[in-house]
Amino acid sequence: MNDRLTKIGVFYDGNYFLHVSNYYNYDHSRRARVSIAGLHRFIEARVGNAIGQPGNARIVDSHYFRxxxxxxxAQQRGSVLYYDRVFDDILMSSGVTTHYSPLRTTHGRRGEKGIDVWLALEAFESAMLRQLDVVVLIASDSDYVPLVRKLHGLGCKVLVMxxxxExxxxxxxxxxTRTSQELLEAASYPxxxxxxxxxxxxSGEKDLIDGIFVASNPDKKWREPAKNGEAKATLKPNNKVVLEEPSEGSPGDRLESEVFSLKNGYGFIKYPPNNLFFHHSAIENADFSELYVNDPVAYTLAHNDRGQLVATEVELLEDFEEE
Structure with missing residues (x-):
């Protein structure tokens, strides 16, 4: 009987993980976020069962990239620094090493650069140096297929979560949201x-699944809609009042405006005489929790399935500078 410990490394594509956690918190009937500790317990149990040795698999290395x-x-975004620190504390308490890259602006749009390459390099190095038996990828992109093949070359199995x-x-x-079929097919354990x-x-699997989730974030009040209704003028940080004129645009146009209101997982952007709906998953360079009423945003006009105008590809812009 082989009693050797099966060593597991877990690697998070942080932006993808956040997208999944937001779905369960805002859109799924569970209305709860994914727990890092609970997810790790599930992974150890899943790998142990896969190798036919329940209880003999342990996570020895884990990394989070975003x-x-x-x-x-972040300091200008109100409580963002605080919430970043809270999540860092959660990751650290579960033994997860964090890797953060500054969001960069390219061609007028801000986003992540090189995160997938960084994750792949760290995963391969960790598998080689720590002699991992199983690497767990919490990711969905087919860009990770070459990594999976390289890990197999080391004799390391890969579990893709x-x-x-929809x-x-x-x-x-x-x-x-769809996971790359090519990535799933490449994995040892999809x-x-x-x-x-x-x-x-x-029932045992149900208990493990229930343990993956934690209660929804009780601090929701700071993201509630403004109380003053649909004001026709806005006071900017430079103390100038800018009158809002009727908006004009067609689907596909890239426009700029401000967040009018925020609710539980969705919000509205000022677009006189009405306002444009946007969903939390439409935000491309920030988390929904980082938005505040009156934040400047860029967005693309689009029609939803009912033919209504909505905002997609929403990006948080730099704050207005005082003159």
Missing amino acids: GRLNAAE GWDF FTTDNGTRMI VLMNDLIDSPVS
């Missing part, structure tokens, strides 16, 4: 988590 605002920008889901927002927009979460096959 682009984020620099300190000066993916989520496929839903329709309150505004009638259909949202779809796991579609949405199927397991919605339809656990045993």
Whole structure:
């Protein structure tokens, strides 16, 4: 009997993980975020069962990768520094090493650069130096297929945790998330988590699934809509009042405006005489929790499934500078 410990390394594509956690917190009936500690317990149990040695698999290395605002920008975003620190504490308490890259602006748009390459290099190095038996990828992109093949070359098995889901927002927009089929086919152990979460096959699996989730964030008040209704003028940080004129645009146009209101997982952008709906998953360079009423944003006009105008490809812009 082989009693040697099976060593596991876990590697998070942070932006993808956040997208999944937001889905369960805002859109799924569970209304709860994914727990790092609970997910790790599930991974150890899943790998132990896969190798036929329950209880003999342990996570010995774990890493989280994501682009984020620099300190000066985060300080201007109210509580963002605080919430970043809270999540850092959660990761550290579960033994996860964090890797952050500053969000960079390219061709007028801000986003992550090189995160997938960084993750791949760290995963391969860790598998080689620590002689990992199993690498777990919490990711969905086919760009990780070459990494999976390289890890197999080291004799390291790969478990890919993916989520496929779709839903329709309150505004009638259909949202779809899919894990790369090529990535799932390349993995030693492909796991579609949405199927397991919605339809656990045993009471023991149900207990593990329930343990993946924590209660929803109780601090919601700071993201509630403004109380003053649809004001026709806005006071900017430079203390100048800018009158709002009727907006004009067509689907596909790239426009700029401000956040009018924020609710639980969605919001509205000022677009006189009405306002444009946007879903949390439409935000490209920030987390929904980082937005505040009156934040400047860029967005693309689009029609939802009902033919209504909505905002997609929403990007948080730099704050207005005082003159």
